[in-house]
Amino acid sequence: MADQLDNQATIQPVAVASSLRDQVATIKRALIGSPVRKWLLWTSLGIMGVIIATSIGQVLLNRWNQPFYDALARRDMAAFLHQLMVFAMIAGGLLVLNIGQTWLNQMIRLKLREALTLDLIDQWMRPARAFRLANAGAIGVNPDQRMQQDAAHLSDLSTDLGVGLLQSFILLVSFVGVLWELSSGFVFHVNGWSLAIPGYMVWAAFLYAGTASWLSWLVGRPLISLNSDRYTREAELRSSMVRVNENVDAIALYRGEDDAKRRLQLDLGTVLGAMRRIYTAQINLSWVTDTYGWITVVAPILVASPVYFSGDISFGGLMMAVGAFNQVHSSLRWFINNIGSIADWRATLMRVADFRIALDETDVLHDKEKRIEFADNANGNLTFEKLQVASPDGCTKLADQHVEIHAGERVMITGEPGAGKTLFFRAIAGLWPWGSGRIGLPAGETIIFVPRVPYLPAGTLREVLNHPNGHAPANDADISAVLAEVGLGRLSSSLDRVGRWDHELGDDEQRLLGVARLALRQPKWVIIDEAMDAFDGPSLRRVLSLLEKRLPGAAIINIGRGQHNNQFFPRSLTIVKDSDAPALKPAHVRAGAIEPPPAAASLHHRK
Numbered sequence: 001m002a003d004q005l006d007n008q009a010t011i012q013p014v015a016v017a018s019s020l021r022d023q024v025a026t027i028k029r030a031l032i033g034s035p036v037r038k039w040l041l042w043t044s045l046g047i048m049g050v051i052i053a054t055s056i057g058q059v060l061l062n063r064w065n066q067p068f069y070d071a072l073a074r075r076d077m078a079a080f081l082h083q084l085m086v087f088a089m090i091a092g093g094l095l096v097l098n099i100g101q102t103w104l105n106q107m108i109r110l111k112l113r114e115a116l117t118l119d120l121i122d123q124w125m126r127p128a129r130a131f132r133l134a135n136a137g138a139i140g141v142n143p144d145q146r147m148q149q150d151a152a153h154l155s156d157l158s159t160d161l162g163v164g165l166l167q168s169f170i171l172l173v174s175f176v177g178v179l180w181e182l183s184s185g186f187v188f189h190v191n192g193w194s195l196a197i198p199g200y201m202v203w204a205a206f207l208y209a210g211t212a213s214w215l216s217w218l219v220g221r222p223l224i225s226l227n228s229d230r231y232t233r234e235a236e237l238r239s240s241m242v243r244v245n246e247n248v249d250a251i252a253l254y255r256g257e258d259d260a261k262r263r264l265q266l267d268l269g270t271v272l273g274a275m276r277r278i279y280t281a282q283i284n285l286s287w288v289t290d291t292y293g294w295i296t297v298v299a300p301i302l303v304a305s306p307v308y309f310s311g312d313i314s315f316g317g318l319m320m321a322v323g324a325f326n327q328v329h330s331s332l333r334w335f336i337n338n339i340g341s342i343a344d345w346r347a348t349l350m351r352v353a354d355f356r357i358a359l360d361e362t363d364v365l366h367d368k369e370k371r372i373e374f375a376d377n378a379n380g381n382l383t384f385e386k387l388q389v390a391s392p393d394g395c396t397k398l399a400d401q402h403v404e405i406h407a408g409e410r411v412m413i414t415g416e417p418g419a420g421k422t423l424f425f426r427a428i429a430g431l432w433p434w435g436s437g438r439i440g441l442p443a444g445e446t447i448i449f450v451p452r453v454p455y456l457p458a459g460t461l462r463e464v465l466n467h468p469n470g471h472a473p474a475n476d477a478d479i480s481a482v483l484a485e486v487g488l489g490r491l492s493s494s495l496d497r498v499g500r501w502d503h504e505l506g507d508d509e510q511r512l513l514g515v516a517r518l519a520l521r522q523p524k525w526v527i528i529d530e531a532m533d534a535f536d537g538p539s540l541r542r543v544l545s546l547l548e549k550r551l552p553g554a555a556i557i558n559i560g561r562g563q564h565n566n567q568f569f570p571r572s573l574t575i576v577k578d579s580d581a582p583a584l585k586p587a588h589v590r591a592g593a594i595e596p597p598p599a600a601a602s603l604h605h606r607k
Contacts, residue, residue, distance in 0.1 A: 020346075023353030027116070030356060034115035043111065047104040050097055051167045055174040057094045062178060062323045064090060070316035105163055113155035116352065120147045123359040128431045132362045142235035146355040150231065154352050157345040164334060172331035176202055179324040201325050204303045209332030212292040216339045220285045223278065223343030228350055230274040237267040282340060289337070296333075300325035372427060372435045376443035381406050382525070382555070387437035388578070389420065389427040395435060396420030396427075399574040405555060407442065407524065410568055413559045415575030421559050424575055425449070425529035448523040452530050454514030456501040461494050464501055465517050474520045482519050485546045486512040487539070508539065515543050519550035526551070528558045544568050 018026075031037060064086055071079035124130050124143060133143065180199040197203070244251065244260050251260050300322040308318045335342070370390070377383055384403040389396040396419060405411055415421050426432040428439060429449045441447065456464050465479055474482075480492040488509065502510060511531055518526065535543060547556065548568070558569060 018350075018354055018357055020349075022357065023349050026353045026356050026360075027349070030119040031112075031115055034119060036111045036115050039111050040108065040115065043104055043108050047101060047108065047163060048166065050101045050104060051163075051170050054094060054097045054101065054167070055170045057090055057097065058171060058327060059174050059178060061087075061090050061094070062175070062320060062327065065323050066314075066316035066320040068316070069319045070314060073315050101163075105159060108163070109155055109159045112159060113152050116151045116155060117147055120151060120352070120356060120359070123356060126359075129359060129362055131431050133358060142239055143355065145231070145235040145238065146351055150348050150351045150355075154345070154348045157341060157348060161338060161341060161345055164338065168331040168334035171327055175324050175327040175331070179205070179321070179328050201300075201303055201321060202328065205325055205328045205332060208299060212288070212333065213335045215288050216285065216335065219288050220281070220339040220343055223281050223285070223340060224346045224350075226274065226278045226281055227344050227347035230271070230278055231347065231351060233267070233271045233274045237264070237271050240264055240267045285339060289339070292333075296326075370436045371433045373438040374430065374433075375438060375440050377440040378443050380442045380445065381440070382442055382557075383438070383440035385438040385440070387427070387439060388435050389423050389432060390435040391420060391423055395578050396423050396575060397437075397578060398424075399576050403573060405557065407555050408553050409555050409571060411555075411557045412569035412572045413557060413575060414561065414572060416577070417561075419575045419577045421575055422452075422529055425451075425527065425559050428527055442525060445525050446523060447525040447527060448518060448521060450514060450518065450526065450528040450531050452534075453507070454510055454517070454531075456505075456510060456513065458498075458500055460496050460498050461491060461501065462496060464513070465495075465520055478520065479516075482516045482546070482550070485519075485542070485549075486516045487542055488512055488516065508534065511535070512539065512543070515546060519546055522551065522554075524554050526554055526556045528556070528560075530560045532558055533560045 031040065034040070064083065067079065068083040068087070071083055124133070124147065130143075180202050240263055244264065251257060301318075303325065304318055304321050308315075372387065372389070382405040384398055386401050387397055398413075413421070413424070415424075423432060427435065428447075462479070466474065476492075476495065479495060480489070483489050483492050491513075501513070505513065511534060514531065532540060532543065547554075556569075559575075
């Protein structure tokens with residue numbers, strides 16, 4: 001019960017949101033350091049060249065309007081057919097350019113996702129980072145969605161919006177001059193007065209698009225927070241479904257289907273509520289964008305009609321001016337057309353960038369918090385000097401202030417429930433560096449840490465048993481002998497079969513497989529966290545016999561609830577909890593609050 005109370009000890013974080021500048025700078029650093037950065041650079045330059053060539057083709061197509069429509073107005077068949085041939089050549093070139101742009105667009109999406117996801121995985125899998133981030137508050141919840149779904153979505157949105165913005169800018173530069181030249185001769189005649197406005201249609205396009213953009217941003221801005229909230233709710237729903245799927249046997253045994261269904265229904269309700277709020281905001285935005293879309297059908301003709309009816313331009317000139325106005329206005333409308341996507345991009349950027357910021361800063365703690373000192377002992381012993389491991393509800397320490405464990409010793413470390421045995425185990429492993437005192441590690445030696453439940457990676461059983469940090473891979477005879485000694489001889493015929501061993505094997509079998517892997521590694525130092533407490537009498541005797549035979553000279557420290565075998569563990573130490581010691585306080589980082597994890601949570605799971 002006390003262990004469970006330890007697991008519930010948390011500190012409420014105070015969120016410190018990062019800025020857009022921080023988020024963009026973080027993604028920029030990730031891309032600069034990516035192995036595919038050169039590929040991204042060349043494809044970006046390539047798509048820029050294609051867009052420039054497309055803009056030139058669009059200008060030629062716009063100029064084609066005047067002779068084509070003038071030929072129609074004159075009913076000149078020869079000129080009409082000639083202009084159709086010209087159109088075919090221009091359209092053919094634009095078609096090839098459009099196909100090339102589509103291919104480059106897809107390649108940029110692919111490489112951008114590769115760069116972002118590889119960077120996030122690399123940062124996440126730094127030593128102990130994933131563990132600390134998992135207990136860093138809301139920012140550490142559902143990292144899989146941020147690295148897989150959010151990174152992919154950010155890549156797609158960034159590519160589409162970036163290419164669209166570049167294309168709109170180049171088209172704007174190309175057609176502003178054309179439209180200015182076309183409207184430079186526009187003269188308005190009112191009651192005998194003549195008024196010439198240089199670049200009249202350019203100013204009209206800017207005023208028209210500027211008004212629409214301002215209204216669209218005003219109405220569509222709430223979509224940023226609404227989209228971010230939806231992605232969070234979707235992640236919670238998926239996490240709940242995965243949790244139910246991984247515990248279907250326990251749910252069935254406890255007849256917990258109704259409770260699990262209610263939990264899933266509640267999570268689904270929050271997702272649907274978030275989606276409903278987004279749809280309401282999108283409908284409000286549609287009133288603005290669709291209204292301007294319909295007005296745009298006639299807006300350029302209305303703008304140029306006074307000059308046309310006064311006889312200052314021909315019908316072909318009017319259509320050319322309308323085409324140039326539409327191109328300029330279309331470029332300026334980029335923001336209006338993409339306000340929903342921009343809000344979605346901003347929300348996704350916030351989730352991905354804040355996650356990476358948290359990865360960078362997950363080791364940061366407030367300057368006032370002390371850290372345990374780690375050093376190497378040249379004499380090859382393991383020492384604890386005045387060690388105190390800080391936690392939210394006090395500190396964990398050994399009853400003796402000065403402890404030295406020699407190579408080859410076998411030591412049992414015990415403590416009352418709630419004393420923080422797992423916290424002490426984590427401190428030795430370097431996962432929990434907060435506290436005071438000194439831990440001296442045997443110089444030049446690799447310590448193997450054995451958690452309550454072993455990590456069994458997906459793959460062949462041979463790969464599981466030959467996991468890193470050991471000697472050269474064992475041969476089949478050694479593997480079969482060790483499996484037989486721990487009571488798993490039936491697995492000897494499955495060494496090269498790929499499987500999810502953490503699902504196929506029971507809890508005791510997984511622990512026995514972890515002991516077999518330990519025997520094959522033959523380390524000189526082993527520290528165990530309560531993994532042996534779960535074994536029954538026969539299994540425990542089998543395990544101790546294996547360790548005695550396979551690791552005769554190894555130092556074995558077992559942290560657990562009590563003495564298993566006084567002959568195997570002749571020395572004992574005691575862990576005590578000092579509840580009066582100052583509690584550990586969380587530190588604040590830009591992406592959120594780094595919160596110390598629950599004191600007694602397991603390295604791989606929580607009770």
